[in-house]
Amino acid sequence: GENVEQHPSTLSVQEGDSAVIKCTYSDSASNYFPWYKQELGKGPQLIIDIRSNVGEKKDQRIAVTLNKTAKHFSLHITETQPEDSAVYFCAASPNQAGTALIFGKGTTLSVSS
Amino acid sequence: DAGVIQSPRHEVTEMGQEVTLRCKPISGHDYLFWYRQTMMRGLELLIYFNNNVPIDDSGMPEDRFSAKMPNASFSTLKIQPSEPRDSAVYFCASSFATSLDTQYFGPGTRLTVL
Numbered sequence: 001g002e003n004v005e006q007h008p009s010t011l012s013v014q015e016g017d018s019a020v021i022k023c024t025y026s027d028s029a030s031n032y033f034p035w036y037k038q039e040l041g042k043g044p045q046l047i048i049d050i051r052s053n054v055g056e057k058k059d060q061r062i063a064v065t066l067n068k069t070a071k072h073f074s075l076h077i078t079e080t081q082p083e084d085s086a087v088y089f090c091a092a093s094p095n096q097a098g099t100a101l102i103f104g105k106g107t108t109l110s111v112s113s
Numbered sequence: 114d115a116g117v118i119q120s121p122r123h124e125v126t127e128m129g130q131e132v133t134l135r136c137k138p139i140s141g142h143d144y145l146f147w148y149r150q151t152m153m154r155g156l157e158l159l160i161y162f163n164n165n166v167p168i169d170d171s172g173m174p175e176d177r178f179s180a181k182m183p184n185a186s187f188s189t190l191k192i193q194p195s196e197p198r199d200s201a202v203y204f205c206a207s208s209f210a211t212s213l214d215t216q217y218f219g220p221g222t223r224l225t226v227l
Contacts, residue, residue, distance in 0.1 A: 032213050043117070043204050043218025044156070089156060093213055100146070100169060100212050105155040 002027040004092050006104030013080050015113045023090035023104050024072040030092040033066060033073045034101070038087040047088075048075070080111045117219035119205050125225045131193040134222045136205030137186055144212055147180055147190050148204040150221070156204075161212065162188065168212075195226045 003026040013019050023033075031052030036044035050057045050064045050073065057064050061080075066073040073092075077084055087108050091101040118137040126132055138145045146161040160170040165182045173180070177196070182188040192199055202223050206216040 034215075036218075041220070043206070043221055044216075045218065046215045049215075100158055100161055101216070102158075103156040 138207030
């Protein structure tokens with residue numbers, strides 16, 4: 001089955017810096033890769049996703065890149081702000097009906113002002 | 114829409130007691146997921162339903178755990194008997210169509226078993 005590794009487990013940056021979180025997956029059939037953000041005391045919320053027919057996707061200050069050959073994908077946050085502080089989860093799943101997402105262990109991002 | 118609703122938000126119980134967690138998915142969503150979150154194991158999928166039918170329960174840790182979805186607007190996760198190692202935050206999530214659509218998570222139930 002699919003296994004998702006996420007690094008780093010914690011990340012501290014200064015406001016305005018960029019933050020990068022990386023994930024690797026094991027199942028070459030996986031082709032759907034969402035990222036979720038979990039704020040303190042809340043459930044995870046989808047912030048961006050990418051499918052295998054795309055190498056990069058951007059939405060304002062966040063972007064995700066995918067390297068299917070190497071089986072890894074990354075989340076990039078530019079111009080970080082204190083409100084970006086949260087736990088971020090990557091996930092992967094084969095894009096087939098009846099399969100479920102496998103989540104990474106999460107990265108706690110702290111943005112200090 | 115009110116989003117996914119979970120109750121209770123916090124539950125403290127003693128070892129051996131029965132615990133029932135409740136979830137109301139977003140109206141019109143066909144998929145419902147139960148997750149458990151701990152520091153050690155992260156976010157684990159326990160079970161998920163499609164149109165009220167359990168599709169995959171391979172994540173349910175043992176027979177003490179059971180889940181039901183009697184109708185499209187309600188699901189329960191029951192632990193009987195509870196043990197201290199069951200202490201965690203339990204999330205319910207729902208999605209509109211395929212299991213790979215955006216999952217909308219509830220606020221979670223923080224369970225503490227003493």
